[in-house]
Amino acid sequence: MLKVGVIFGGETVEHEVSIITAVQAMNYIDTTKYQIVPIYISKDRNWYTGDALRSMSTYKDLDNIGYVTKEVTLTKKDNSYVLQKKRGIFKGIVDTIDVAFPIVHGKGVEDGSLAGYLETLGIPYVGSSMLGSSIGQDKVVQKQVMAASGIPVVDYLWFYDTEYQEDEEKYLKEIKNLGYPVIVKPARLGSSVGIEVAKKESEVKEAITEAIKYDQKIIVEKMVPNLKEVDCAVVGNYEEMECSLIGEMLTDNDFLTFADKYLGKSGSKKTGAKNTEGGKISNSGFKIPAKLDKEVEEQVYKYSKEAYRSLNLSGVTRFDFLIDDKNKKVYVNEPNTIPGSLAFFFFTPKGKKYPALLDEMIKGAIKEYKQSKKKVTSFESNVLSTFDGTKGAKGAKGKMM
Numbered sequence: 001m002l003k004v005g006v007i008f009g010g011e012t013v014e015h016e017v018s019i020i021t022a023v024q025a026m027n028y029i030d031t032t033k034y035q036i037v038p039i040y041i042s043k044d045r046n047w048y049t050g051d052a053l054r055s056m057s058t059y060k061d062l063d064n065i066g067y068v069t070k071e072v073t074l075t076k077k078d079n080s081y082v083l084q085k086k087r088g089i090f091k092g093i094v095d096t097i098d099v100a101f102p103i104v105h106g107k108g109v110e111d112g113s114l115a116g117y118l119e120t121l122g123i124p125y126v127g128s129s130m131l132g133s134s135i136g137q138d139k140v141v142q143k144q145v146m147a148a149s150g151i152p153v154v155d156y157l158w159f160y161d162t163e164y165q166e167d168e169e170k171y172l173k174e175i176k177n178l179g180y181p182v183i184v185k186p187a188r189l190g191s192s193v194g195i196e197v198a199k200k201e202s203e204v205k206e207a208i209t210e211a212i213k214y215d216q217k218i219i220v221e222k223m224v225p226n227l228k229e230v231d232c233a234v235v236g237n238y239e240e241m242e243c244s245l246i247g248e249m250l251t252d253n254d255f256l257t258f259a260d261k262y263l264g265k266s267g268s269k270k271t272g273a274k275n276t277e278g279g280k281i282s283n284s285g286f287k288i289p290a291k292l293d294k295e296v297e298e299q300v301y302k303y304s305k306e307a308y309r310s311l312n313l314s315g316v317t318r319f320d321f322l323i324d325d326k327n328k329k330v331y332v333n334e335p336n337t338i339p340g341s342l343a344f345f346f347f348t349p350k351g352k353k354y355p356a357l358l359d360e361m362i363k364g365a366i367k368e369y370k371q372s373k374k375k376v377t378s379f380e381s382n383v384l385s386t387f388d389g390t391k392g393a394k395g396a397k398g399k400m401m
């Protein structure tokens with residue numbers, strides 16, 4: 001039976017959200033096909049494994065996790081991917097995995113950091129590559145890539161914290177020229193953390209001060225008039241991709257907040273949506289399918305696939321869209337390369353239940369891994385055998401020619 005290492009947590013403000021998503025996924029993975037090996041990364045970046053990590057009750061006191069699990073490192077040993085005991089004289093193997101399933105959110109993990117580590121180990125893993133993950137985490141770079149690919153994005157500007165602090169007047173003037181109201185965001189966070197709407201200069205200053213608490217890079221976006229926010233998820237890879245149904249966000253706020261998504265504090269009668277499995281996934285509300293004009297719906301599906309391809313994504317990604325409902329203009333807001341609940345509730349109404357979606361993602365990771373192994377990654381000839389250290393690299397190049 002294939003052993004799937006579900007990796008979650010990390011030093012991120014979205015740490016707890018990652019735990020919720022991962023535990024939920026582990027409860028839905030088909031255990032007749034896969035053996036689940038939970039791998040938790042604590043806020044101080046230590047790695048742990050143990051069956052206790054599959055229960056939400058374990059996380060009520062994060063300080064006690066070390067007492068009910070084993071601290072490990074993930075490494076490659078004798079062509080196996082092993083979880084090796086980290087401490088003690090005898091650092092034996094605690095467990096092994098065949099494929100990694102990162103279910104992480106935010107900076108330091110979802111941003112390509114974890115994908116890069118898994119690439120270095122050479123282990124098959126679910127989800128986007130290091131490149132796709134990195135682009136997907138940076139709200140500035142992703143807009144630059146999408147715009148270059150002809151995908152519509154809202155007007156925006158960006159800057160680093162030190163640039164703003166050195167010339168505040170310059171950036172406040174540029175924001176005014178962009179036009180109020182605007183949305184101020186940390187450029188590399190998710191889950192609506194640190195995001196504020198500003199309708200005048202004093203609010204912009206406050207919003208930027210708040211955003212700088214979370215990131216060095218800040219993005220300011222012009223707010224779309226007649227706003228309707230919808231989401232569409234995509235699963236697959238560059239060869240084959242499938243869109244979910246489109247869901248409309250329901251909130252009483254200017255945008256879907258962290259509280260809407262996870263704390264149920266919006267006070268909206270619209271929120272508290274149920275998934276079709278009968279359990280509450282979060283307190284955010286989605287009307288699925290969204291009620292859209294056929295032309296707008298077709299644009300959402302079209303741009304979902306184009307953005308998925310352009311951003312080098314694979315696995316499940318949820319795209320957030322901003323729609324000017326009056327003028328029927330569609331803008332891709334941003335991708336979420338590892339969305340909360342892995343966006344399964346967008347696929348369920350199509351007949352693809354959560355266990356089937358997870359199975360598809362795992363199989364897709366293995367398929368991509370096998371395809372990548374067919375590519376040339378090194379040459380048999382040893383360049384170093386012709387290298388003459390006294391002549392430097394150019395001398396070696398001359399000998400090769």
